[in-house]
Amino acid sequence: MTESATKIAPSPRARVQAMMEYHPPLGCRDALRLDFNENTLACSPKVREALGRISAGSLTRYPEREPVEALIAARLGVAPAQLALTNGVDEAIHVLFEAFLDAGDELLLPVPTYTMYEVYASATDARVVSVLADESLQFPSERLLAGITPRTKIIAIANPNSPSGSAATRAQLLEIAARAPHAVMLVDEAYFHFHGETVLDLIGEIPNLIVARTFSKAYGLAGLRLGLLAGPVELMRWVRRVLSPYSVNSLALACLPPALEDAAYVDWYVGEVLAARTEFEAALDQAKVRRWPSRANFVLIEIGARHKEFTRLMSAAGVLVRDRSSDPGCDGRVRITIGTREQMRQAAAALNETLARLETNGGAQ
Numbered sequence: 001m002t003e004s005a006t007k008i009a010p011s012p013r014a015r016v017q018a019m020m021e022y023h024p025p026l027g028c029r030d031a032l033r034l035d036f037n038e039n040t041l042a043c044s045p046k047v048r049e050a051l052g053r054i055s056a057g058s059l060t061r062y063p064e065r066e067p068v069e070a071l072i073a074a075r076l077g078v079a080p081a082q083l084a085l086t087n088g089v090d091e092a093i094h095v096l097f098e099a100f101l102d103a104g105d106e107l108l109l110p111v112p113t114y115t116m117y118e119v120y121a122s123a124t125d126a127r128v129v130s131v132l133a134d135e136s137l138q139f140p141s142e143r144l145l146a147g148i149t150p151r152t153k154i155i156a157i158a159n160p161n162s163p164s165g166s167a168a169t170r171a172q173l174l175e176i177a178a179r180a181p182h183a184v185m186l187v188d189e190a191y192f193h194f195h196g197e198t199v200l201d202l203i204g205e206i207p208n209l210i211v212a213r214t215f216s217k218a219y220g221l222a223g224l225r226l227g228l229l230a231g232p233v234e235l236m237r238w239v240r241r242v243l244s245p246y247s248v249n250s251l252a253l254a255c256l257p258p259a260l261e262d263a264a265y266v267d268w269y270v271g272e273v274l275a276a277r278t279e280f281e282a283a284l285d286q287a288k289v290r291r292w293p294s295r296a297n298f299v300l301i302e303i304g305a306r307h308k309e310f311t312r313l314m315s316a317a318g319v320l321v322r323d324r325s326s327d328p329g330c331d332g333r334v335r336i337t338i339g340t341r342e343q344m345r346q347a348a349a350a351l352n353e354t355l356a357r358l359e360t361n362g363g364a365q
């Protein structure tokens, strides 16, 4: 490129220039992927059948989300106008922040938490106000309440939270919503199925509550990119203004009804994960690895200074895990997704082998 071409290159907004690109780690596909909190097995066979029925001709048409939205709204007990399907919860977060965060506004976040809140907030002119959890990594309810100001515009709470696995109680959430009536309270229930507690029933009743759900976790549809936002009609209509009408593609829309119908599959998968979590936690305790109590399909563990080497050795042993050391308050901590019992026995064997190797080769980094 010539010098003059560089000079006249269009420049993005200052906020975008200050942003980092976010590249999720790529893993070798043969390994056991315990680094994304996905379903580690498969989606329902009913979804696979639905995929098989999709004709090439149907792909010529733009997707129609509204009939599917009506169906899922009925299933979740909300009105269609209270619900919007999105291209994963990531898009839900993006459009919500786009719709509500202005210059001078504050996004209040308990941290550590899901990375994308901060990524999408950094593209707006709002300020991120982070409230650090203490060593227990429990939901910092009191500190969060103290962090509410007249400028707080959104409070984003992953419940259960990632990477800690901890959860806020319904009473804590209700108090926060009541103390910040001028702010949207987003409760991101991506891991709802493993936790079993929800505030979705309060949609409409609490005027500033919006709930997000994903089909990427228990349903095993992360590749289809399906999420949703549910909230009062008065808030959802602003969200809809920024939401692309076609961001949920027709394959995803075709797969959603059979995925929802096959509740037995999701129940089975969740039961399997919870049994595996109990077994894996016992294996961690036996190996004397510190862990944080989890309400989700992953567990955060303490590895210490050699977290990088641990993650590398686990990967060499065929198990991908996620080093969370760069998250606030998480130095030396690694998150491991819980899969099936069989997979977690493999993970526990790799973990024991890796810990033994770390011990025998002393302090070598």
Ligand SMILES: Cc1ncc(COP(=O)(O)O)c(C=O)c1O
Binding pocket: 036, 037, 087, 088, 089, 090, 091, 114, 158, 159, 161, 162, 188, 190, 213, 214, 215, 216, 222, 225, 226, 227
């Ligand atoms: C708390 C939380 N919310 C949302 C997401 C992303 O969901 P989706 O795949 O629907 O974009 C994740 C993914 O890890 C998550 O941990």
